[in-house]
Structures are given as structure tokens and as C-alpha cells.
Amino acid sequence: MQSHSPKITIKMGGKRPEIALLSIQSNHETLEKDQSALQGPSISSHSDRKETDQNVLDVSLSEHSTEDEDVDSPLCDDSHKQIVLYDYSRNGLEMVKASKNPNSHKPHSFSRAPPEVGAFTVQCANCLKWRLIPDQEKYEVIREHITDQPFLCETTRQWNRLISCDDPADIEQDGTRIWAIDKPNIAQPPRGWKRLLRLRREGGSRFADVYYASPTGTKLRSLPDVINRYLNSHPEHAQGIGVGRFSFQIPTPLQENYVKKRPTQMAAPATPEYLERPPVEPISLSGPAEKLDLQFAEPLSWAGPVVNKTGMPAYLKTAGLDPVNQAAKKAKIHDFSCL
DNA sequence: GCCACCGGTGGC
DNA sequence: GCCACCGGTGGC
Numbered sequence A: 001m002q003s004h005s006p007k008i009t010i011k012m013g014g015k016r017p018e019i020a021l022l023s024i025q026s027n028h029e030t031l032e033k034d035q036s037a038l039q040g041p042s043i044s045s046h047s048d049r050k051e052t053d054q055n056v057l058d059v060s061l062s063e064h065s066t067e068d069e070d071v072d073s074p075l076c077d078d079s080h081k082q083i084v085l086y087d088y089s090r091n092g093l094e095m096v097k098a099s100k101n102p103n104s105h106k107p108h109s110f111s112r113a114p115p116e117v118g119a120f121t122v123q124c125a126n127c128l129k130w131r132l133i134p135d136q137e138k139y140e141v142i143r144e145h146i147t148d149q150p151f152l153c154e155t156t157r158q159w160n161r162l163i164s165c166d167d168p169a170d171i172e173q174d175g176t177r178i179w180a181i182d183k184p185n186i187a188q189p190p191r192g193w194k195r196l197l198r199l200r201r202e203g204g205s206r207f208a209d210v211y212y213a214s215p216t217g218t219k220l221r222s223l224p225d226v227i228n229r230y231l232n233s234h235p236e237h238a239q240g241i242g243v244g245r246f247s248f249q250i251p252t253p254l255q256e257n258y259v260k261k262r263p264t265q266m267a268a269p270a271t272p273e274y275l276e277r278p279p280v281e282p283i284s285l286s287g288p289a290e291k292l293d294l295q296f297a298e299p300l301s302w303a304g305p306v307v308n309k310t311g312m313p314a315y316l317k318t319a320g321l322d323p324v325n326q327a328a329k330k331a332k333i334h335d336f337s338c339l
Numbered sequence B, C: 001g002c003c004a005c006c007g008g009t010g011g012c
Helices: A027-039 A046-054 A078-082 A136-144 A153-159 A223-231 A323-331
Strands: A008-013 A117-123 A130-133 A177-181 A194-199 A208-213
Touching (some): A008 A136, A117 A136, A130 A136, A136 A153
Antiparallel strands (some): A117 A130
């Protein structure tokens, strides 16, 4: 059997896509395409169909995409209209939010908003075609076990799709979306918790932030945060929650220049010759990013033992790379049982 | 005052 | 160079 190391990605809407290949479409056409991709040729019962319909991607214009858009906003261009928005409320993925702002569950905020995660897609380990995953929960399950339970086209039968490797890919690289390679084997969040990925705008110092929203609505943004601000404060809720269930790893954008490179610190000679040099060209002017071929990209180097009994991906359990132990040491916490 | 977002930085 | 972590801050 042919075997590859599949990648799992989060596909996002974006203002200046470099990777995706779909031709420019109307939103209606895009919606139909994504819906049919998810539903496939499945013959489903009424109840099944209802569930599928609740899980389709909602493709819509950003509410601030036209009139409300700041003229100088990086999101103000035609491609922004192609953004694929994931409808959190229809998929039971609304954020656990602070009660203060009743509107914060909307899919996006409306001024200078960063891109949203548009869809989840996983590569079949056999044919390497990309398959859309209907919702975040299913995606997280697949991601958790991706190395010991490789994703196959047939896996989509779990949500009543009858497709095989002979069927065309759900999605290809096109010019309308930003792609990012996700980290494998990230544990599903503990029951009642949500793992939130917040993307940053292009040109920032990093690509995204991960937050964990606790059952009480507290948002934690690091392991020390989880330990100090939640588990220590809610020992009754900490029962059975291992810190290995938390991972703050973020996906890697395929668009090379999405994240601003950190300037290298070089001691500049204070000579007249140096002072007369023209300014260094910004990185963003150095040329368009290459279109990376997802289908034939090199496998990532994370393959190996998956998750040990601590819930920590084994590839992290190397000296100096164990954020759990580091965080626990920093927080002087040793009494949490890991699952 | 809270919080989402962003940049900086130290450790590796 | 990457990443985990955290401080700053502007908008609400």
C-alpha cells in the first residue's frame, strides 16, 4: 500500500492569497462548490442530511467588506469578497466568551479584522487529495490521531460521505485562500474547553495565537496561564485534566512572507560609507512568495511515536522542548496528574 | 476596566 | 531561526 505522511491544514480566507488555485468565483458559486464537496454523493437519511446541512461551510461576505471598510485597510480589495467564513454559531463552535460583550460571538469583528479560519482540510494518506472536514470537532479528532490513524478518503464515511481516492479532491490550491500547515497530534481540549485559534493580520510578528477557553469562560494563553490562573484556582475543575491536553502550537503559513521576519541584529559600522547607503528594501518587496506544491511537499519531521501517557506528543518530550514540564517548573506546580 | 490584538524577547 | 511567554495598548 502506498503510504505518505499526510498533512493537515487549516484553510483560511485571506486578502492576498498566494497558494490556492480556485478561479475567482461568485460567493454563490463558491458556496455551492464547498457544500457539494462536503456532502458528496452520499445517500443520507433525512436526519443525516440535516446534520450535514448544519455543518456546511458558510460562505458570505464579511460585513465590513465594502462600505465599512477603511480605505487603507489591507483587507480592502476584491479578493476579500472571496473570504470563506466558518459559521461558528451554526456549528456549535461559538466561543466561550466573557459575558461582557454579547456580540463577541460573531464570526469576526468589524474593523481591521484579521482573517478567520475558513475551513479544515486533511490530506488523504493514499492519494494525497485534500478532503474538507465538516467541523472543528471532527478535525480535532483526526488531528489528534493523524500519525497512528492516518486519514484516508474513506474516513469521510464517518460523516456519511461516500467517496474514494478516485473522486476529485475537495479543494485544490487556488488564489483565493491562505493555507497553513497545522501541527499534528495535538490533543483534543478537555471536556468543556475550547481551543481557539486567532489569526493575525499579514505582516505581523507572528501568524496566530492559541487560546484555551475554560468551562467558566476564562481565556488562557499559555501553559503557565492554564496552571496558575485556572487549575490552581479551580482545583475542583482540575480533576483529571492533564496539562498535556493543552498545546499552544500554531500552524505554519505556507505563504512565506505572511509573518514579518525578525530583523537580524548586526553591529553596523558607524562609518560615513555605511551612513550613505540607501535604505534596505523591505522584505515584502523582495518578490512574490513561491506557490508551494502541497501535494508533493516534503513530509514534516514530526512523524514518530505519537502521544504518550502524559498526553504530550512524544516529539516534544526531548530535552528543552517540553513546555509542560517547563511551565510546571516555572509555576512550581508538580501535583497535576497527567492523563 | 476589560480584553483582543500585537510586538518584543529570552531560551533553546 | 523558532517558539513560548508575557507586557503594552487601543478599542470598546
